[in-house]
Amino acid sequence: SLRRIKASGLKLQLCTNETQATRESFVRKLRALGFEVSAGEVTAPAPAACRLLRERGLRPHLLVHHDLVPEFAEVDKTNPNCVVLGDAAENFTYANLNEAFRFLIGMEKPVLISLGKGRYYKETDGLKLDVGAYMKALEYACDVQAEVVGKPAKSFFESALAELGVPAEQAIMIGDDIVNDVGGAQQCGMRALQVRTGKYR
Template identity: 90%
Template sequence: RLLLEPALTEPQCRAGIVLIDLHSIDTRIKASGLKLQLCTNETQATRESFVRKLRALGFDIAVAQVTAPAPAACHLLRERGLRPHLLVHDDLVPEFAEIDKTNPNCVVLGDAAENFTYANLNEAFRLLIGMEKPVLISLGKGRYYKETDGLKLDVGAYMKALEYACDIQAEVVGKPSKRFFESALAELGVPPEQAIMIGDDIVNDVGGAQQCGMRALQVRTGKFRPSDENHPEVKPDAYVNNLAEAVDIILQEL
């Protein structure tokens, strides 16, 4: 049995405040023998820098323990011989270092933040509309997220803009895609019924994991909203108040 763990530590990182003692959680998970994989839709940084942030917070994980959209996209690009034009955050570019980007035959869209300029969006659009069969790969389909200086449009909004302009459907890499959860399971080497997802996002974390055959706990922090408890389609296997409580419950069950 193992524990899949999403970007639940992220709100703490972003706000710069550690709300939960990640180090003690990490220690307890390690002592229990549970395997841990972080399953994140983060596309504003490489896994390396993500891992550095978590280590600074006392959460000792390796790069291979992070399942993230960019490496998943690289896998897909190689598999299909695609050469991407990247419209992503500058800090994510290193993830694509070994991918051939000459003469692009697809567009990879991430949360490009300040790189979402009028010129860059037009450029991505022109490349797509010029392709015989436009291929748009989107690293997630989030609507928006919160930063210290306010709400920001997420990659999903820009994906919709390009989809509409080109009359196409993007291929979404990242949660809640089944393929994405499967690659996290493959990394751990366990079948879905032996895995538990802990997440704050009712659709992307809980719904996605359950569709893949895993059980999933929803944490009442971060993106959680009280209305999630009446979600018309997704019902978590259990609710917990925070990550520490989730770990408590799982360790008790062992």
């Protein structure tokens, strides 16, 4: 269906909250499944977070999946003045969460940047807790409001629209998550469709 969309002359941008792998490895996975996609056709949270960190002179302590760390290779991580949280999967240990908590609680003005706020997602072996659950724990413990750079943040969809080069009213979002996909797109002025696949319940 992606091939047909492209053949019709319509523009296409894949919006993902994938934070367990770099954008390049995500694209390789899609290509291995037979999808003809380039990195430029993917909007993902980590590159958006890196732009934000550079623009604001922030130096992150990372609590992310080890496969995502290369996305932050060009970012100064010495003497952290913020925490970046992604779907760290097995890295979400008590020790790692407590370390992130200690960085935040020790800051005069804590800055918590989350690469999404999903509650859960579906894998072949069942549902898994997503980054949003851990984000809420740190927000509560540190009395801080996280800045979300992935879906459903308005800035995330605005970034995707900018890459497409179309206004919101000429775009449509198709996704399986009523909050992160459909709700996020609609708050940006886009139309949206929910599909009954993936995590749809």
